[in-house]
Amino acid sequence: MIEVQNLVKKYGEFTALHGISFKAKEGEILGFLGPNGAGKTTTMRILTGFMPPTSGVAKVAGHDIFDESLAAREKIGYLPETVPLYPDMTVQGYLEFMAELRHVPERKKRTQEVLQLVGMEHRAKSLIRSISKGMRQRVGLAQSLIHNPPVLILDEPTIGLDPAQVADLRGFIRDLRTQHTVMFSTHILSEAEQICDRVVIINRGQIVAQGAPRELRSKLNLGSRIYVEARGRADQKSLANTLSKIQGVKFAEPYQNGVVVNVKDNKDVRPALAAAVLENGLELLELRPVAITLEEIFLEVTTALGAEEDA
Amino acid sequence: MTWAIFRKSVRDSWKGMFGWGIGLGLYALLVIGLYPSVAAQKADYEKLMESYPDSMMDMFGTDDLFSPIGYLQSQLMLYIPLLLGIYAILQGLNAVTGEERKQTMDTLAALPIPRWQILTEKFLATLVIMIGILTQFFLSLVLGRALWPELDISVDKLAMATYASLLPIMVVAGVAYLLSATLPMHRRWGGIISALFLIGTYLIYALGNASQTIEKFQPFTPFEYYDAVKILKSGLQIADLLVLIIATLVLWVASLYTFEQRDLGT
Numbered sequence: 001m002i003e004v005q006n007l008v009k010k011y012g013e014f015t016a017l018h019g020i021s022f023k024a025k026e027g028e029i030l031g032f033l034g035p036n037g038a039g040k041t042t043t044m045r046i047l048t049g050f051m052p053p054t055s056g057v058a059k060v061a062g063h064d065i066f067d068e069s070l071a072a073r074e075k076i077g078y079l080p081e082t083v084p085l086y087p088d089m090t091v092q093g094y095l096e097f098m099a100e101l102r103h104v105p106e107r108k109k110r111t112q113e114v115l116q117l118v119g120m121e122h123r124a125k126s127l128i129r130s131i132s133k134g135m136r137q138r139v140g141l142a143q144s145l146i147h148n149p150p151v152l153i154l155d156e157p158t159i160g161l162d163p164a165q166v167a168d169l170r171g172f173i174r175d176l177r178t179q180h181t182v183m184f185s186t187h188i189l190s191e192a193e194q195i196c197d198r199v200v201i202i203n204r205g206q207i208v209a210q211g212a213p214r215e216l217r218s219k220l221n222l223g224s225r226i227y228v229e230a231r232g233r234a235d236q237k238s239l240a241n242t243l244s245k246i247q248g249v250k251f252a253e254p255y256q257n258g259v260v261v262n263v264k265d266n267k268d269v270r271p272a273l274a275a276a277v278l279e280n281g282l283e284l285l286e287l288r289p290v291a292i293t294l295e296e297i298f299l300e301v302t303t304a305l306g307a308e309e310d311a
Numbered sequence: 312m313t314w315a316i317f318r319k320s321v322r323d324s325w326k327g328m329f330g331w332g333i334g335l336g337l338y339a340l341l342v343i344g345l346y347p348s349v350a351a352q353k354a355d356y357e358k359l360m361e362s363y364p365d366s367m368m369d370m371f372g373t374d375d376l377f378s379p380i381g382y383l384q385s386q387l388m389l390y391i392p393l394l395l396g397i398y399a400i401l402q403g404l405n406a407v408t409g410e411e412r413k414q415t416m417d418t419l420a421a422l423p424i425p426r427w428q429i430l431t432e433k434f435l436a437t438l439v440i441m442i443g444i445l446t447q448f449f450l451s452l453v454l455g456r457a458l459w460p461e462l463d464i465s466v467d468k469l470a471m472a473t474y475a476s477l478l479p480i481m482v483v484a485g486v487a488y489l490l491s492a493t494l495p496m497h498r499r500w501g502g503i504i505s506a507l508f509l510i511g512t513y514l515i516y517a518l519g520n521a522s523q524t525i526e527k528f529q530p531f532t533p534f535e536y537y538d539a540v541k542i543l544k545s546g547l548q549i550a551d552l553l554v555l556i557i558a559t560l561v562l563w564v565a566s567l568y569t570f571e572q573r574d575l576g577t
Contacts, residue, residue, distance in 0.1 A: 048421035073423040080417035088323070100315040101422050143418065 001026045001151055001181040002047065007056035009042050009205075016042045017205045019056065024181050024198070026150075029173065031192030032185040033298060034202040040185040041081060043202070044155050047183075048078045061150050074102075077144030077180075081155040083136050087129035091120060091139050094128060095146055102147040114142040118172070134165035141172070152176060154184035158191060170195055189298050201301055208301040216297050225290040228273055229258030232282035242280055246272045260290060312428055316419075320436030324402070328440045331398055332447025335391070339448060342386045343455030343462050346379070350461050353377040365521075379462045380543045383472075388539035391448070391476045393513050395441060396483040400505040402440065403487025406433040407570065408494070408501055427567045430492065434563055437484050441477055449473040464543055472542045478555035479533035483509050485562025492570035533558065 002024040009017040017039045024030040034040050046053050047060060049069045058065040063072035086094055092111060099107035115121040118138040123131055128139065137157065144152055157173070158166045173195055176182050186192055192199050193213050200210040209216055230239060236254035243259055244252040248267035252259050263269050270287060277284045321328075349356065356377055375381035407430070410416040419429055452469045456462050486508050490501040512532035519529040529535045536551035 045417070048417075050417060050420045070423045070425065073421060076421065078418065078421040080414060080421075082414045082417075084414040084417055086319075086415060097315055097319060098418070098422075100313050101424060103313070103423070 001028070001061055002030070002183055003057070003059040004043070004047070005057040007043065007046065007058060008054045009039075009046060009051075010054045015205060017046075017053070020202065020205070020207045022200045022207060022210055024151075024183055026181055027177055028181055028197045029177050029195055030181075030183045031196035031199040032183060032202065033187065033189060033192050033199050034185075035187055035302065038202045039205040040202060041155055042205075044078075044153050044183070044185060047153055048076055049073045074147070075150050077147065077149040077152045079140045079144045079152075079154045079157055081159065081185075083140035085128045085136055085139060085143075087127070089128055090125055091115070091128060091131065092124040094139065095142055098143045099146045104147050107146075110146060110148075114145050117145065118142045134161050134168075137161060137165070137169065141169075148179075150180060152180045152182045152184075154182065156185055156187070158186065158188065166191075201298055203302045209297065213297070224263045226261045226263060226270065226273060227255065227258055227286065227288050227290050228252075228261060228277065228284075229256075229286035230277045230282040230284055232280070234280055234282055239277075239280075239282070242276055243273060246276055248272070258286065312432065313424075314432065316429055317432035317436050317439075320406075320433050321439055324436070324440045327398065327401075328443045329447070331395070332444040335394065335444065335448045336451030339387055339451045340455050340458075342383075343452070343459050346382055347459050347461045349377060349382060350379075379464050380540055383462065383464065383543065384540045388472055388476070388543075391445075391473075392479040392483070392534060392537060393509065395444060395476070395480045396509045396513075397506075398444070399437065399441065399480050399484035400487040400502065400509060402437040403484050403489075403505065404491050404501050406430065406437070406488055407491040409491075426571050430488070430567055430570050431563075434484075434488060434566070437488075438477075438481060441480055441484070442474075445473050445477055468543045468546070471547050472539045475542055475547060475552060476537055476539070478552055478559065479537045481559045482533040482555055482562065485559050485566065488566040489562050489569065492566040492573065 002022075004023070005021045006019040007017050007021070008015070008019050020039070020043065022030075032040050032043065042051075045051050047058055047065060049065055049072065052066060060072045061075035063075065065072045086097075089097065092115070095111045095114060096107055099110055104110050112121065112124075115124055118141050120135060120138050120142065123135060128136065131139070137160075141154075141157070144154070154173070158169050161169060170191065173182060173184065177197075184195075196213070198210065198212050199216070201208050228239070228243065234242070236257075236259055240252040240254055240259045243249060243261050246261075246269060248264055248269045250262040250264045252261040254260075261269070261273060274284055274287060360376060376385050407416070410419060420426065449470060452473065453466055456464065456466070456469070483505070487501065487505040490504055494501050494504075513534055515525055515528045516532045516534035519526040519532075519535075533555060536548075536554045538548065538551070541548055
C-alpha cells in the first residue's frame with residue numbers, strides 16, 4: 001500500500017534522507033520511529049506530495065506520488081504534526097470545507113459520520129479556537145478520514161495530549177486497522193510497541209532497523225534477560241556478582257528488589273541461576289523473563305549508527 | 312475547480328474588505344465635503360500656490376489643483392493605489408507564507424488539487440476583495456457628488472477612475488504573491504521587499520514629475536500607467552491599462568511557476 005525506494009532528500013548541502021526504503025502492507029499499522037530531526041516529517045511530507053524528493057520512488061496505493069501525484073493524494077488522509085486548523089471556522093464548517101476540496105459526495109452526511117466516528121458530534125457548531133487540544137486532534141483526524149482514504153499518514157498524533165486522550169487516540173488508531181493502512185510517526189517507543197504491527201526506525205536520515213518489534217529483538221541479537229529475586233543474608237550487589245559468574249551470563253546488575261541477569265545468545269540459564277541462589281543459602285522468591293523493550297532496541301541501533309558515523 | 316479556497320479566502324477577508332471600504336469611503340466624503348469651501352476660495356488658493364515651486368506642483372500630477380478633477384486627483388485618487396497597495400501586500404503575503412506560518416499549508420498541499428489552483432483561487436479572491444473595497448469607495452464618491460454638487464464630475468468618469476486603480480493595485484499584489492510564493496517562509500522579507508517596491512515606485516512616480524533624472528524610471532512603475540486626471544477628463548487609457556494587465560498576468564504566472572517548484576515549509 002505504501003512503497004518507498006531509495007528516497008533521498010537534500011536541502012542544499014544538507015541531506016535529510018539518505019536513500020531510505022520501506023513498505024507498508026494493506027491493513028497494517030506501521031510505526032515510523034526516530035528522534036527529533038531524524039527525517040520522519042520529511043518522509044511523510046514527501047509521501048503526501050507536500051514536497052518533492054531529490055531522488056527515489058514513492059508509491060501510495062499503486063500510484064507514484066510524483067508522476068500521479070493527484071491520484072496518490074486522493075488515497076491519502078494526512079494529519080500533520082501540529083494539527084493545523086483554521087481557528088475561525090466551526091468544526092463542522094472546517095470538515096465540510098475539507099470534504100469539498102476532497103470532492104466528497106454527500107459531504108454533509110459524511111461530515112456527520114466522521115464527527116460521530118471521532119466523538120465530536122456534540123461540538124460540531126463550536127469554533128475551532130474554542131475547543132481543547134485533544135478535541136483539535138480529533139478534528140484533525142476527522143479531516144484525514146473525511147474521504148475514507150485507504151492510507152492514513154499521521155505525524156506524531158499523540159504529541160501534547162494528556163494521558164487519557166493519548167489512550168483514547170491509541171485505541172482509535174488500533175481500530176482504524178480494519179479499513180485503513182496506517183503509517184504514524186512517534187518518538188514514544190512504547191506507543192509504537194503497543195499499536196504497531198511493524199516499525200521502521202530512522203535516525204539521521206537513514207533506516208537503522210525495520211520489522212515487527214519481536215523480529216527486531218531476535219534480529220538484533222540483544223539476548224534475553226531474567227529477573228531474579230531472593231531473600232537471605234546476601235545483598236543485591238553480592239547476588240549480582242555471584243550470578244554474573246555463571247556460564248552464559250553476560251552480566252548481572254541490581255534492579256528493583258532483585259537482580260536482572262543479561263544472558264548471551266538466548267541461552268536457557270534458569271536452572272543454573274536457581275541452583276546458584278540456593279547454593280548461596282538464599283530463598284528464591286521470583287525468577288521470570290524480562291522483555292526487551294523497543295526503547296532498548298532503539299537505543300542499541302541508534303547508538304551503533306552514531307558510533308559508526310563518528311568513527 | 313471547487314472554488315472552496317476562493318470562497319474561504321473572500322470570507323476570511325470580509326472584515327478587512329468592509330473596514331478598508333468604509334475607511335476610504337469616509338475619507339472620500341470628508342475630502343469631497345471640503346471641496347465647496349475650497350472652490351469658494353479658489354482665487355486665494357491659486358494665488359498662494361503661485362508662490363510654490365513648479366516642481367512641487369508637478370508632484371500632484373496636475374497644475375490645476377482647485378478644479379473638481381484636479382482637487383479629486385491631488386487629494387484622493389493619487390493615494391488610492393498606494394493605500395490599497397498596502398492591503399494588497401498583506402493579502403499576497405498571507406496567501407502562501409501566511410498559510411505556511413500557520414502550517415495550514417501542510418493540509419492544503421496534501422489535497423488532490425494542483426498547487427496552481429490553490430494560488431489562482433487566492434489571487435482571484437484578492438481581486439474580488441479589492442473590487443469590493445473600490446465599490447464602497449466608488450459609492451461614497453457618488454454619494455459625495457450628490458451631497459456636494461460642486462464636485463461636478465460625471466458618475467461614469469468616477470467609475471472609470473475608481474476601477475482603473477484596481478490595476479496598479481493588482482500589480483503590487485502580484486509582486487507580493489510572487490515573493491510569497493518564492494521566499495521560503497520569510498514573510499518579513501517578503502513584506503519588506505513588497506513595501507519597498509510599493510513606496511519606491513510611488514516615489515519614483517511622484518518625484519519623476521519634478522526631476523528629469525528620475526523621470527526616466529517612471530515607465531517602470533505601475534503608477535505611471537494610472538493617471539486619474541486623464542481618465543476623469545477623457546476616459547480610460549486603453550494602452551496604459553493593457554500594460555498593467557500584462558504586468559499583473561506576468562507576475563501571476565511567475566508566482567504559479569515558483570510555487571509549483573518550491574519546497575514548502577522550509
